[in-house]
Amino acid sequence: MVMERQDLDELAALIGDVERVSVSAADREAHSRDESFHEACLPDVVIWPESAEEIGRVLRWANQRRVHVTPWSGGSSLEGNPIPTRGGVLLALYRLNRVLELREADLQVRVQPGIVYDDLNKRLARHGLFFPPAPASSDVATIGGMVANNSSGMHAVKYGVTRDYVLALKVVLPTGEIIHTGSRALKSASGYDLTRLLVGSEGTLGVITEVTLRLRIVPEKVAAVAVFASPAEAAQAIYDINRYAPTPAGIEWMDQHIVALVNRWTGMSLPEVPMLVMEFHGTLEGARAEAEFVGEICHDCECVSFEIGHSRAERERLWAGRREAHNAVKQLHNDCDLVIGDIVVPISCYPEAVERIYAAGQAHDIAVYTFGHAGDGNLHFEVLMPKDDPNAHQRGEALNTEVVNYAISVGGTATGEHGVGIGKRRFMAAEHGASLELMKRIKRLLDPNGILNPGKIFEEFD
Amino acid sequence: MVMERQDLDELAALIGDVERVSVSAADREAHSRDESFHEACLPDVVIWPESAEEIGRVLRWANQRRVHVTPWSGGSSLEGNPIPTRGGVLLALYRLNRVLELREADLQVRVQPGIVYDDLNKRLARHGLFFPPAPASSDVATIGGMVANNSSGMHAVKYGVTRDYVLALKVVLPTGEIIHTGSRALKSASGYDLTRLLVGSEGTLGVITEVTLRLRIVPEKVAAVAVFASPAEAAQAIYDINRYAPTPAGIEWMDQHIVALVNRWTGMSLPEVPMLVMEFHGTLEGARAEAEFVGEICHDCECVSFEIGHSRAERERLWAGRREAHNAVKQLHNDCDLVIGDIVVPISCYPEAVERIYAAGQAHDIAVYTFGHAGDGNLHFEVLMPKDDPNAHQRGEALNTEVVNYAISVGGTATGEHGVGIGKRRFMAAEHGASLELMKRIKRLLDPNGILNPGKIFEEFD
Numbered sequence: 001m002v003m004e005r006q007d008l009d010e011l012a013a014l015i016g017d018v019e020r021v022s023v024s025a026a027d028r029e030a031h032s033r034d035e036s037f038h039e040a041c042l043p044d045v046v047i048w049p050e051s052a053e054e055i056g057r058v059l060r061w062a063n064q065r066r067v068h069v070t071p072w073s074g075g076s077s078l079e080g081n082p083i084p085t086r087g088g089v090l091l092a093l094y095r096l097n098r099v100l101e102l103r104e105a106d107l108q109v110r111v112q113p114g115i116v117y118d119d120l121n122k123r124l125a126r127h128g129l130f131f132p133p134a135p136a137s138s139d140v141a142t143i144g145g146m147v148a149n150n151s152s153g154m155h156a157v158k159y160g161v162t163r164d165y166v167l168a169l170k171v172v173l174p175t176g177e178i179i180h181t182g183s184r185a186l187k188s189a190s191g192y193d194l195t196r197l198l199v200g201s202e203g204t205l206g207v208i209t210e211v212t213l214r215l216r217i218v219p220e221k222v223a224a225v226a227v228f229a230s231p232a233e234a235a236q237a238i239y240d241i242n243r244y245a246p247t248p249a250g251i252e253w254m255d256q257h258i259v260a261l262v263n264r265w266t267g268m269s270l271p272e273v274p275m276l277v278m279e280f281h282g283t284l285e286g287a288r289a290e291a292e293f294v295g296e297i298c299h300d301c302e303c304v305s306f307e308i309g310h311s312r313a314e315r316e317r318l319w320a321g322r323r324e325a326h327n328a329v330k331q332l333h334n335d336c337d338l339v340i341g342d343i344v345v346p347i348s349c350y351p352e353a354v355e356r357i358y359a360a361g362q363a364h365d366i367a368v369y370t371f372g373h374a375g376d377g378n379l380h381f382e383v384l385m386p387k388d389d390p391n392a393h394q395r396g397e398a399l400n401t402e403v404v405n406y407a408i409s410v411g412g413t414a415t416g417e418h419g420v421g422i423g424k425r426r427f428m429a430a431e432h433g434a435s436l437e438l439m440k441r442i443k444r445l446l447d448p449n450g451i452l453n454p455g456k457i458f459e460e461f462d
Numbered sequence: 463m464v465m466e467r468q469d470l471d472e473l474a475a476l477i478g479d480v481e482r483v484s485v486s487a488a489d490r491e492a493h494s495r496d497e498s499f500h501e502a503c504l505p506d507v508v509i510w511p512e513s514a515e516e517i518g519r520v521l522r523w524a525n526q527r528r529v530h531v532t533p534w535s536g537g538s539s540l541e542g543n544p545i546p547t548r549g550g551v552l553l554a555l556y557r558l559n560r561v562l563e564l565r566e567a568d569l570q571v572r573v574q575p576g577i578v579y580d581d582l583n584k585r586l587a588r589h590g591l592f593f594p595p596a597p598a599s600s601d602v603a604t605i606g607g608m609v610a611n612n613s614s615g616m617h618a619v620k621y622g623v624t625r626d627y628v629l630a631l632k633v634v635l636p637t638g639e640i641i642h643t644g645s646r647a648l649k650s651a652s653g654y655d656l657t658r659l660l661v662g663s664e665g666t667l668g669v670i671t672e673v674t675l676r677l678r679i680v681p682e683k684v685a686a687v688a689v690f691a692s693p694a695e696a697a698q699a700i701y702d703i704n705r706y707a708p709t710p711a712g713i714e715w716m717d718q719h720i721v722a723l724v725n726r727w728t729g730m731s732l733p734e735v736p737m738l739v740m741e742f743h744g745t746l747e748g749a750r751a752e753a754e755f756v757g758e759i760c761h762d763c764e765c766v767s768f769e770i771g772h773s774r775a776e777r778e779r780l781w782a783g784r785r786e787a788h789n790a791v792k793q794l795h796n797d798c799d800l801v802i803g804d805i806v807v808p809i810s811c812y813p814e815a816v817e818r819i820y821a822a823g824q825a826h827d828i829a830v831y832t833f834g835h836a837g838d839g840n841l842h843f844e845v846l847m848p849k850d851d852p853n854a855h856q857r858g859e860a861l862n863t864e865v866v867n868y869a870i871s872v873g874g875t876a877t878g879e880h881g882v883g884i885g886k887r888r889f890m891a892a893e894h895g896a897s898l899e900l901m902k903r904i905k906r907l908l909d910p911n912g913i914l915n916p917g918k919i920f921e922e923f924d
Contacts, residue, residue: 286748
């Protein structure tokens with residue numbers, strides 16, 4: 001529906017503060033696209049709520065009027081997850097960005113959704129605590145967005161993903177009702193796990209207004225880089241480390257192509273061969289022992305070199321190449337749109353998945369790079385689609401389709417950490433089969449009028 | 463409803479094997495009660511299905527006829543979870559007890575629900591792998607029951623609970639439809655997490671027929687026991703270990719009362735003061751470093767002694783007392799029914815919870831013991847209700863109610879690992895508030911006729 005003047009007046013009255021309701025072109029434009037290449041859509045109105053109660057009033061009103069509502073946390077998502085595809089109301093959650101309660105002794109914190117990951121961890125570091133998932137976009141990713149997309153990153157292999165750290169939620173349902181899920185107990189067998197149903201539901205089932213997170217204590221850290229002469233030896237090392245070593249806190253794959261690109265971008269002179277960049281956490285002795293154990297494995301796999309670093313400076317140096325991988329692709333190709341792939345395959349298929357991606361790049365005559373989280377099988381690939389090449393998108397999407405279908409065919413998933421959003425909807429039937437219908441039934445149960453974040457996860461609710 | 467001769471004939475025809483359909487008194491009796499004191503109820507008929515398809519036929523038939531169906535995995539539960547309170551069909555899942563597929567390289571295994579936890583881990587140990595949750599009843603608990611109840615045990619503090627290890631499920635819905643949830647990917651952000659909605663649903667939403675579990679590699683282990691002069695020092699150590707040490711693989715609380723009882727039962731001569739029994743996992747150097755770190759913390763908390771053990775024999779000796787705690791209570795009081803409490807409180811409340819339980823025991827004039835998992839706040843208490851004491855049950859339940867309400871009042875949960883079953887239903891409204899209604903709506907969505915495992919979790923579907 002198109003919103004009328006009267007609708008806007010009613011909304012403004014619900015919020016009671018004209019400063020926090022805007023129909024300006026600039027505000028609408030600023031909330032029309034995320035970090036993906038998915039088509040921008042303008043909301044009719046942007047609202048900056050300051051409480052769950054305000055959001056409840058807006059949703060109750062919108063549900064009665066059948067107005068679409070899209071929650072917006074930081075806008076750094078990669079699959080169009082918060083794009084208001086049907087216009088309507090955009091709920092910008094920036095003002096809900098406070099730490100409400102730090103319970104140090106219980107290793108938990110209660111926050112609002114708009115707080116940025118790095119800002120939260122800086123505050124927690126003063127207390128020797130941290131929230132581990134570590135998305136690559138940690139400087140802009142908000143906790144609300146991370147919960148909505150079940151985000152994670154390079155530490156997931158050891159620590160798990162956002163879902164594993166959410167103890168409790170305060171959520172406004174599409175009908176405007178406010179509920180609390182979960183508790184402050186670190187584990188529970190009490191009833192259905194609504195908390196984990198809501199985590200990863202991408203704002204289609206409710207608007208998250210408070211999150212209680214379990215925390216970990218900041219460990220001692222040791223970093224390591226193993227360099228291999230060819231992908232075959234690196235693949236064997238990935239296998240052997242996962243199979244025999246205590247789980248590292250990170251084990252990142254970079255192939256020769258992405259290393260070369262990183263060198264170009266940073267001016268570094270890394271050897272342009274496959275490498276694994278790793279981190280180990282625990283006591284210093286424990287982390288060092290794990291690194292040395294993995295070093296022996298890498299030497300058995302005929303690595304060219306294996307370097308360990310303890311100090312912060314050494315660790316940063318060893319990780320610098322990996323940290324710049326996405327930037328190198330993006331900044332050296334700002335004339336391109338990017339498909340950012342996010343498959344997960346069973347870890348035994350990881351080397352084959354890398355090979356398939358490059359082969360698909362050749363077959364479709366389009367440039368592609370891979371890197372990712374080799375400890376949990378999460379492989380990113382970035383496809384370069386020159387903006388001046390009229391059918392580059394078509395070839396890029398063909399490659400994407402082929403690779404995602406491969407991942408699903410070996411029992412993997414279309415998305416490990418970016419969510420379904422708009423870009424992965426077309427794979428849901430292949431990945432989930434009959435259980436996709438059950439997801440839709442749950443969507444209808446909670447959002448009978450389909451008002452909340454339309455067109456995400458499912459093609460049907462667009 | 464009461465089942466008629468014709469119903470039984472139809473069921474037998476659906477199974478096609480009279481040997482696997484029984485109305486004998488012995489078979490019905492054997493599936494009328496679990497390990498709790500909750501009242502036994504006889505099913506009308508016991509069926510031993512051998513496939514998901516058979517279960518689908520039975521459920522489709524039962525859903526049409528409005529016959530109640532209760533899945534039964536091992537029967538070792540503690541809250542009446544599989545008691546067929548409304549009679550009907552009991553699905554005994556023992557024959558579905560195979561390892562279907564071990565994928566060593568992917569660190570995962572696909573099993574049927576009837577396999578026993580220890581049997582699975584014995585098979586996995588040959589490959590250096592294990593499934594970590596470690597329920598105390600590991601010699602009888604089945605994987606299906608563990609998934610249904612989201613079971614865990616002493617390793618949960620480091621490794622998480624059953625829910626954290628279930629990658630995929632094959633499930634027969636109450637309407638007879640068979641669905642697959644999840645995938646073989648170690649992480650995913652693809653759609654609603656139906657897998658974790660089903661884990662812990664206690665057989666009220668579907669019958670689990672296959673489980674894909676993530677595994678961990680068997681670590682090196684170091685055990686330790688810290689002995690304290692009084693509860694105050696032990697409480698400080700619990701606080702400091704959780705707050706400052708890398709997470710141990712187990713940190714078990716035993717107070718002076720339960721230690722004394724263990725001595726009586728085993729003939730051991732443990733010092734009858736509070737103690738913490740711990741385990742550390744990793745490389746041997748790493749585990750030892752963690753144990754020594756915790757040792758320093760315990761010395762700072764003025765422990766009387768801190769002993770570390772590396773060899774299997776030493777570790778078993780250090781853990782022997784803890785392992786016998788439940789047996790000591792049960793075997794020395796076989797003239798008593800037991801309430802087995804399973805609260806979780808925020809860990810800062812753990813010492814207070816122990817005090818409250820003993821105070822409540824005195825107030826209600828009934829014997830009680832506590833022990834539990836101090837790393838995640840899970841505190842067990844066992845209330846002795848002499849069978850010849852006519853109002854012992856009333857006093858025991860009064861104590862239970864008081865303690866569970868305390869746990870909920872401090873943000874904890876009524877059950878950490880045993881599930882709701884029958885015994886914890888009355889606390890659900892207090893614990894979950896408005897979200898309990900959402901759980902019931904999900905129950906109605908999946909089981910519109912309320913045929914599956916009636917009377918569990920919710921009082922309403924009885």
